[in-house]
Amino acid sequence: MTRKRMGNQIKTITFSVEMARATMDDMKNNFFIPANVVDVDPYPVLDNVEEIIKKHSKFKVGDIVVVREPAKVIESFLNEKDEYRHYINYFYSSDGSKHTMKTPERFRLLKGGRIHTSKWIEQSQFSPGGCIKEMCRIKLKIKYIYMKKIQDLNEKEMLNYGIRKVSKDNEVFKYCIYDEKDYSSTPWSVMDKTILPVFKDHWNSSNKKIFSYENNIYLFIYEFKCI
Numbered sequence: 028m029t030r031k032r033m034g035n036q037i038k039t040i041t042f043s044v045e046m047a048r049a050t051m052d053d054m055k056n057n058f059f060i061p062a063n064v065v066d067v068d069p070y071p072v073l074d075n076v077e078e079i080i081k082k083h084s085k086f087k088v089g090d091i092v093v094v095r096e097p098a099k100v101i102e103s104f105l106n107e108k109d110e111y112r113h114y115i116n117y118f119y120s121s122d123g124s125k126h127t128m129k130t131p132e133r134f135r136l137l138k139g140g141r142i143h144t145s146k147w148i149e150q151s152q153f154s155p156g157g158c159i160k161e162m163c164r165i166k167l168k169i170k171y172i173y174m175k176k177i178q179d180l181n182e183k184e185m186l187n188y189g190i191r192k193v194s195k196d197n198e199v200f201k202y203c204i205y206d207e208k209d210y211s212s213t214p215w216s217v218m219d220k221t222i223l224p225v226f227k228d229h230w231n232s233s234n235k236k237i238f239s240y241e242n243n244i245y246l247f248i249y250e251f252k253c254i
Contacts, residue, residue, distance in 0.1 A: 061246060091167070091254070119158075174248065177244055201220055
């Protein structure tokens with residue numbers, strides 16, 4: 028899905044609950060997606076990064092990107108304060124905040140002389156697919172793009188995938204899926220002492236098997252700033 032605005036192309040990226048939370052808490056400044064390229068002799072990927080980014084990257088430096096995050100419609104109604112126009116109430120699963128907006132025309136169906144809502148409203152789930160463009164509240168601008176193999180990621184890069192480094196005494200540190208700034212719902216006793224097992228499980232559970240950590244794929248890594 029793309030649209031034009033002020034000369035820049037606005038595109039979308041899907042974030043998990045953890046990634047959306049980390050971004051809003053200003054603890055995430057990059058994201059990465061599978062590059063779907065391989066080394067071919069005599070043209071290794073890392074010797075041709077600029078050309079590969081130009082040809083194969085979904086995003087380019089300067090692109091404006093809006094984030095689709097898990098959201099759910101909880102109510103649809105006719106707003107008597109606005110000439111009984113059709114509205115919806117919805118909330119984001121990343122922080123539970125509730126919002127109201129006018130139902131986009133494309134999701135309103137006329138049946139038997141009455142306005143009905145589409146299945147998107149009736150069956151909206153806690154998934155990024157439930158977050159239409161009008162709901163997107165996080166907007167990013169791509170600042171820099173580079174490439175790495177997934178098994179070469181460092182701790183800082185892995186933390187950007189919705190992982191939190193926590194401590195009770197500032198001496199012993201453990202890792203868990205990101206929850207909130209200073210608290211995680213994962214019990215301390217079951218947290219990992221190294222980041223890799225957490226990252227691997229989180230990555231593999233949210234990506235296709237062909238892009239698994241074990242396959243050591245190439246990634247496009249996008250640094251961004253929130254706007």
